Amino acid sequence: MSIYAKGFGFKFGVGKAKKIAIAGIAVLFVVFALYSIAPLLSQTPLEARFEQNPWLQSEKDSILLFVKVSNTTGSDVQNAMLEVRPKSEALIVFPQTASVDETLAPGDSRLLAFNIRKASPSSSLNAGNYTMELKLALDSKIFSSSIVLEVK
Numbered sequence: 001m002s003i004y005a006k007g008f009g010f011k012f013g014v015g016k017a018k019k020i021a022i023a024g025i026a027v028l029f030v031v032f033a034l035y036s037i038a039p040l041l042s043q044t045p046l047e048a049r050f051e052q053n054p055w056l057q058s059e060k061d062s063i064l065l066f067v068k069v070s071n072t073t074g075s076d077v078q079n080a081m082l083e084v085r086p087k088s089e090a091l092i093v094f095p096q097t098a099s100v101d102e103t104l105a106p107g108d109s110r111l112l113a114f115n116i117r118k119a120s121p122s123s124s125l126n127a128g129n130y131t132m133e134l135k136l137a138l139d140s141k142i143f144s145s146s147i148v149l150e151v152k
Contacts (some may be wrong), residue, residue, distance in 0.1 A: 029137050043107065045072045046136050046145040054150035057124055062117040063149070064092075069100060069136060070109035077104040077138045087131040091149075092119050104138075116149070125151050 053063035065084065071077050080100035084093045094115040104110070116132070118125055129148050136143040 009134065043070050043072050045070050045107075045138065045143040046134055048132070048134055048147040050147070050149055054152045056089055056152050057137050059116075061121070065114040065116055065132065065147070065149075067112045067114065067134060068109050069104075069112060071104040071106055071138060073138055073141055074106050076106070079137070080104055080110075081137045081138055082112060083135045085133050085135075086116070087133060090119050091130055091132075092117055093132070127152050 047068040049066050055063045069080055069082055082103045083097045086093060098112045100110050129150055132147050
């Protein structure tokens with residue numbers, strides 16, 4: 001008997017066809033969910049957070065920005081340079097650039113701290129949002145990000 005013979009069929013009943021269709025949809029849903037979640041689980045080269053956000057000027061003259069630099073290139077990195085610049089001239093960053101002096105193996109990370117102050121110590125900042133731009137150079141690869149500081 002061959003599949004070309006008259007009367008041959010896979011003999012899927014209506015109930016079995018529904019079960020197969022539901023199983024196929026479930027498999028597609030799981031695959032889609034895995035593809036959607038995978039980027040969230042991967043390590044990012046730049047992760048930044050403020051010591052306190054919003055920054056209450058009445059309590060502190062400056063605030064710290066912590067930046068986690070991670071090697072996501074897949075090979076050892078000899079030269080990692082991070083630059084932090086405020087978009088507004090009302091803020092200044094110390095140091096403006098920082099480097100990781102040791103070799104970063106794939107998956108390794110380092111935490112760097114930056115001090116953010118008002119450009120003019122005698123005046124206060126206007127309340128609002130201020131954006132910091134981050135630029136990371138891992139050997140020849142460039143990564144960039146930004147973070148927003150809320151000032152009250």
